[in-house]
Amino acid sequence: MLISNAYAQAAGGDPTNGLMGLLPLVLMFVVLWFLMIRPQMKRAKEHKALVEALTRGDEVVTGGGIAGRVTEVGDSFVQVEIAPNTVIAVQKQAVATVLPKGTLKSL
Numbered sequence: 001m002l003i004s005n006a007y008a009q010a011a012g013g014d015p016t017n018g019l020m021g022l023l024p025l026v027l028m029f030v031v032l033w034f035l036m037i038r039p040q041m042k043r044a045k046e047h048k049a050l051v052e053a054l055t056r057g058d059e060v061v062t063g064g065g066i067a068g069r070v071t072e073v074g075d076s077f078v079q080v081e082i083a084p085n086t087v088i089a090v091q092k093q094a095v096a097t098v099l100p101k102g103t104l105k106s107l
Contacts, residue, residue, distance in 0.1 A: 050095070050097075050098060051092045051093060051095060053098075054070060054073050054078060054092065054095065054098070055070070055073065056070055056071060056072065056073060057069065057070065057101075058070045058098050059098065059099040059100075059101065059102075059103050059104045060078075060080065060095045060096075060097065060098050060099065061095075061096050061097050061099060062080070062090055062094045062095055062096060063094045063095075063096045064094070066080070066082055066088070067082070067099070068080035068081050068082035068088070068104070069081045069104060071087055073092075076091060076092055077089045077090065077091055077092065078090055078091075078092055078095065
């Protein structure tokens, strides 16, 4: 004959085999959580606190690399003086870091 006979395998198997198959997936998720997701959430929380704590007179650097002194803080924008008599409006979320006081001497 051209077609061979197919026989059913026994239905009873090891019940722990299914759990052992999920173990690598669970381990990958745990490693992903501790190496990528958790640190990113921590940085986002720190940046949110930094943005909320902005006050007039803070020296900041934006995400684009512009350094200046905060002259006015609004709800979603801050006014940053980047040179004498040169003020720009920047979104609060664009502020990358707050510099120590006295870092920008030329302003």
